[in-house]
Amino acid sequence: MLRDGVTVEIASDLDQVQVLGLYRAVGWIAYTEQPDVLQAALAGSSRIVVAREGGALIGLARVISDGASIAYLQDVLVHPRHQRRGLGAALVRSALEPYAEVRQKVLLTDDQPAQQAFYEHLGYQEISKTASGSLRAFVRFDR
Ligand SMILES: CC(C)(COP(=O)(O)OP(=O)(O)OC[C@H]1O[C@@H](n2cnc3c(N)ncnc32)[C@H](O)[C@@H]1OP(=O)(O)O)[C@@H](O)C(=O)NCCC(=O)NCCS
Numbered sequence: 635m636l637r638d639g640v641t642v643e644i645a646s647d648l649d650q651v652q653v654l655g656l657y658r659a660v661g662w663i664a665y666t667e668q669p670d671v672l673q674a675a676l677a678g679s680s681r682i683v684v685a686r687e688g689g690a691l692i693g694l695a696r697v698i699s700d701g702a703s704i705a706y707l708q709d710v711l712v713h714p715r716h717q718r719r720g721l722g723a724a725l726v727r728s729a730l731e732p733y734a735e736v737r738q739k740v741l742l743t744d745d746q747p748a749q750q751a752f753y754e755h756l757g758y759q760e761i762s763k764t765a766s767g768s769l770r771a772f773v774r775f776d777r
Contacts, residue, residue, distance in 0.1 A: 642728050645682035652691040660711045683728045685721050692716045695725035705733035707741040726756050742773060
């Protein structure tokens with residue numbers, strides 16, 4: 635139990651309607667316009683944790699990992715009505731719990747101050763600011 639009846643737990647039996655509602659609430663239409671892709675993405679994730687209040691789904695985070703060398707944090711979302719109460723951070727910590735020994739933790743996110751503050755709060759650094767300064771990140775979008 636996190637606070638006031640809010641729980642963070644490993645996802646089981648995710649209700650697709652609730653999931654779509656949560657993704658819609660944060661405006662992630664790239665997912666909600668392709669529910670089959672979202673369903674497959676969730677099914678293929680290494681670990682998904684959810685936040686619930688009563689029966690309602692109010693947050694979700696998921697990780698894709700080989701369990702040894704890399705843990706990729708793919709989605710973190712908290713329903714707008716529940717933001718800025720520590721839930722996003724609790725979801726990320728719980729999602730990454732089994733990967734404490736995995737050195738390389740990476741993610742892509744929007745270029746917005748809120749996301750920057752959130753991930754810096756969690757110990758992530760922009761790649762250009764890493765200690766060695768000799769890393770480069772590449773991405774390719776095929777659609
Ligand atoms: C990003 C997101 C997951 C953060 O969830 P949250 O529950 O509001 O975050 P937390 O309350 O755990 O915030 C932890 C810390 O991150 C920082 N932070 C989070 N949101 C912030 C914001 N909007 N502005 C500035 N700092 C912010 C703060 O340092 C905060 O600590 P504080 O409240 O004690 O100051 C949430 O805003 C969200 O779902 N956004 C839409 C989806 C998204 O962009 N996801 C991330 C990209 S994958």
